Structure formats: C-alpha cells, structure tokens
Amino acid sequence: MDSPTLPHIDSARVQLVAQSDRKAPADPDLYPQTGSGPATNHQRIQLRDVEDISLSDNAREKIQTLFRISNERLSLMPQMAAAKKVLGDKVHDPEREKMVLDGAAAKAKALGLDEALVRRFIQGQMDAAKTLQSMTPDDPNEQMSKEQARSQKEELRKRITELTAELLDALKDIEENLYAPPFKAAVATLITQQGSKDPLHYGQLQTIFLNALYPPQ
Ligand SMILES: C=C(O[C@@H]1C=C(C(=O)O)C=C[C@H]1O)C(=O)O
Numbered sequence: 001m002d003s004p005t006l007p008h009i010d011s012a013r014v015q016l017v018a019q020s021d022r023k024a025p026a027d028p029d030l031y032p033q034t035g036s037g038p039a040t041n042h043q044r045i046q047l048r049d050v051e052d053i054s055l056s057d058n059a060r061e062k063i064q065t066l067f068r069i070s071n072e073r074l075s076l077m078p079q080m081a082a083a084k085k086v087l088g089d090k091v092h093d094p095e096r097e098k099m100v101l102d103g104a105a106a107k108a109k110a111l112g113l114d115e116a117l118v119r120r121f122i123q124g125q126m127d128a129a130k131t132l133q134s135m136t137p138d139d140p141n142e143q144m145s146k147e148q149a150r151s152q153k154e155e156l157r158k159r160i161t162e163l164t165a166e167l168l169d170a171l172k173d174i175e176e177n178l179y180a181p182p183f184k185a186a187v188a189t190l191i192t193q194q195g196s197k198d199p200l201h202y203g204q205l206q207t208i209f210l211n212a213l214y215p216p217q
Contacts (some may be wrong), residue, residue, distance in 0.1 A: 081150040101123065104168060117175075
C-alpha cells in the first residue's frame with residue numbers, strides 16, 4: 001500500500017470499552033460464547049469438531065483473508081475519528097453510508113454475489129467502524145489543521161473504498177462454501193480464535209461477522 005499520509009493505528013490512543021448492545025446470539029452452535037472465562041464444554045467440543053473436519057488450508061486462508069481485510073479497514077477508524085473531530089463532523093454519515101452500500105451492491109451484481117448478504121455484511125462493517133470511532137478518545141495533543149484533517153479524511157475514504165471492494169472479492173471467494181456446515185463451524189471457530197485481536201473487544205466484532213454471514217432466523 002502506498003499511502004504515506006495514513007498514520008498507523010496507535011493502540012494506546014484507542015482505549016476501547018467493553019460494551020456490546022447487540023442482542024444475545026440465537027444459535028449457540030454458530031454464536032460461541034466469548035470473553036475471558038474458561039471455554040465451555042460446548043466450545044471445546046466445537047473446536048475439536050473443527051479439527052476433525054480438518055478444514056483445508058485453502059479454506060482457512062480464505063476466511064483469514066476476510067478477517068485481515070476487515071481488520072485493516074477497522075484500523076483506519078481512529079484516524080478517521082481524529083480528522084472528524086478537527087472538522088467538527090459527526091461519526092455517522094448516512095450519505096456516505098448510502099454511497100458505500102450502493103457501490104457494494106453494484107459490485108456484488110458484477111461478481112454475481114448475493115446482494116442481501118453483501119448489504120448485511122458491509123452494513124455490519126460500517127456499524128463496527130462507527131463503534132470504533134466513537135470509542136476513540138480525544139487527543140489533547142492533536143495538532144492537525146482543518147486542511148490536514150480534510151485531506152486525511154479524503155485519503156482514508158479512498159483506502160476504505162478499496163478495502164470495501166477487497167472485502168467483496170474475499171466474500172466471493174468463500175461464497176460457494178459459506179453454507180456448508182463444516183465451513184460454518186470453521187468460520188465460527190476461527191472468529192472465536194480471532195477474539196483476542198478484536199479491536200471492539202468482548203466478541204462484538206465476532207457477533208457482527210456471524211450475524212452478517214449467518215443471520216439468525
Ligand atoms: C468511515 C466513516 O464513518 C462511518 C462509517 C462508514 C464506513 O465504515 O464506510 C461510512 C460512513 C460513516 O457513517 C466515514 O465517514 O467515512
């Protein structure tokens with residue numbers, strides 16, 4: 001990536017709060033418990049089952065690609081929050097969200113991807129993005145001028161647009177496997193294992209991912 005204007009995420013600035021206002025997941029098979037407590041029997045069984053399935057390295061890589069892109073997209077949000085603060089802009093920008101969703105729907109069509117899945121998935125990514133921005137604390141040492149903030153926001157949006165397109169390519173790559181039970185179980189397990197890296201903490205991102213890929217009936 002060649003974007004020197006995008007600063008790296010500074011985790012010290014992102015003191016994240018543990019708060020998920022999402023509903024309790026419906027299906028414990030797909031929505032494993034997360035948190036710091038010991039794994040439940042259920043989780044242990046599920047992990048063993050997934051090993052038994054011996055998910056191909058290829059499938060594992062594809063799922064991890066999806067997480068990696070999502071993480072990169074989310075990692076831009078503290079800088080987005082900082083730019084918006086300088087500009088006095090709101091975290092939630094419904095016009096921009098409509099553009100992102102419409103762009104994603106158009107690309108979904110071109111790829112032959114299920115549009116409802118794509119809209120759900122990208123809306124989930126945007127919800128997580130807003131949560132992360134709201135959790136970004138003020139930086140009393142922030143020196144950015146409005147001019148700098150405007151160009152930072154613009155650069156970030158360019159990158160976010162690219163990453164949104166990459167997310168759809170990665171979704172397309174797993175679409176045909178998505179509803180095979182072993183694959184579902186593997187997604188749930190890999191998401192749980194990713195939990196420690198969840199920038200939203202305490203399973204919120206896992207829940208967003210799972211709800212988007214496998215909406216509770
Ligand atoms: C990232 C932004 O903040 C929010 C999140 C968005 C996203 O994840 O694409 C889009 C609009 C905003 O509601 C932004 O304003 O660009």
